Amino acid sequence: MRKIMVTGAFGQIGSELVPALRKKYGNENVVAIGHKSKPSEKLMEGPCDSVEVTDKKAFEGKIKEHGIDTLYHLVSILSASGEKNPGLAWNVNMNGLYNALEIGRELPLERIIMPSSIAAFGPETPRDNTPNETIQRPTTMYGVTKVAGELLGNYYFKKFGLDVRGLRFPGIISSEALPGGGTTDYAVEIYYEALKKKSYTCFLKPDTYLPMMYMPDALKAIMDLAQAPISKLKHHCDFNVNAMSFSPKEQAESIKKHIPEFMIDYKPDFRQAIADSWPKSLDDSTARREWGWKPKYDLASMTKDMLEKLAEKIK
Ligand SMILES: NC(=O)c1ccc[n+]([C@@H]2O[C@H](COP(=O)([O-])OP(=O)(O)OC[C@H]3O[C@@H](n4cnc5c(N)ncnc54)[C@H](O)[C@@H]3O)[C@@H](O)[C@H]2O)c1
The missing domain is CATH 3.90.25 (UDP-galactose 4-epimerase; domain 1)
Structure with a gap:
């Protein structure tokens, strides 16, 4: 049985991913981790907690306290907010992710799932049917952190054998x-x-x-990728999904x-x-081929x- 933590759980995706994971793995096995806001009544049907992900000691403490083996790391400062406060976006998106990966390597965690975004592309990227592998030169701080996050996740897989997976969500x-x-x-x-x-x-x-993408498809995408046999995956943190x-x-x-x-x-x-x-x-044929993605x-x-x-x- 998996023991799952979802960070950024009180946000748009977490609010629906947590109930979907709880339905599959049991309420008590999915911990919803927020930040400064209060959880909804729905999220309070199972364990809820909060953490500042840029504080590695506190983050690691929560993972140990709840006996976690699988982490869905959803915390992010998004594109428009990131342009208003680029320093915050860099700190939360990069240092928060780096902490998650380091904790994952050290403990170790069995698996980390981390969404990327179409923001990881930029104005020089071909815009129609954008390929999985193409030019990635984003012009927002959010996009910069998303490309770096994809590369960092792939690095942790290759260098340390940590099972890190990620997909580029559209809106x-x-x-x-x-x-x-x-x-x-x-x-x-x-x-x-x-x-x-x-x-x-x-x-x-x-x-x-x-x-x-509509949320039911987004939940299916992230949960299907999380469960895909690792032997089938040639990519890890950078799947287009359309x-x-x-x-x-x-x-x-x-x-x-x-x-x-x-x-x-x-x-x-x-x-x-x-x-x-x-x-x-987006051209999402890589995700379709490697783990059967279909919206x-x-x-x-x-x-x-x-x-x-x-x-x-x-x-
Ligand atoms: N929603 C989308 O359309 C979309 C599209 C592409 C990719 N994504 C990706 O999916 C993931 C989840 O997105 P979302 O839309 O649910 O985001 P969101 O902004 O709704 O939620 C993110 C949560 O992170 C929390 N948070 C912020 N700073 C924190 C910190 N320092 N420590 C702990 N928690 C902190 C916030 O409280 C917030 O609830 C992100 O990685 C995002 O980049 C989302």
Whole structure:
């Protein structure tokens, strides 16, 4: 039986990954680790704790205290927040990850799973059907830390034999927790505003295409990668995973099919430049080949499900 810790567990992905892992491994075997905020009621159905991941001694103490063998390290300062405070993004994303890997090597841990992002690419990367192996010269601090994180994870696998795995998530859309300061946050906010106000002002231009994924697929991706037989993996911390690709205009049209009076307008801000430096779509054939990745949701099925779930949540 695995004893799992999820760091960054009170964030957008952790809030849904923890319940999914608990369903599979049992409530008591999955520890949700937050930072400064309080856990939701749902997360409090199993063990919850908090830690500052840049404090290695404290981080290691929590891992030992809870008898952990598998770590999902989700802590990150995201793209838009990272551009407002690049020093914090460097410290948390790099030193937090370095601590996780060092603790993993020293104890040792059986496995560490760490998400990367499409932010690990940059303006010189081919933007359509971006290959798994290509130019990675990001222009955000978040992206710099994500490329370095991929390389560091691969280094720990090769040098120390630590089982580290990671995948490059596109923008994740979900109904449980709000996104935490990324460039794809609009794609979640738009559903809330469509239901509450029947209108939305988007911070990206109408024709900005970005790769996206609905949370049930994101959970499946990270859990499938975590369980893949290591003998099948030729890559480790750098798998492209794709599900769909759409623009704000296309997303608005999919919402209008359910809420005909919905209106959208556009006021691009600093996040437009970040979006313009990222891929429009990803070639994820490496993940499909090595561990059988296959998404379920497209834009139409996600919009239907999101609107149903949020209508229930905010009524
Ligand atoms: N959400 C997305 O669209 C998306 C897309 C691509 C990649 N990812 C990656 O997935 C992972 C999880 O993303 P998310 O969207 O859930 O992030 P999030 O911002 O919602 O959550 C991250 C959590 O980390 C915690 N944290 C911040 N600093 C900390 C510190 N010093 N010590 C301990 N905890 C700290 C925060 O409290 C927050 O709850 C990240 O690695 C992110 O880069 C997310």
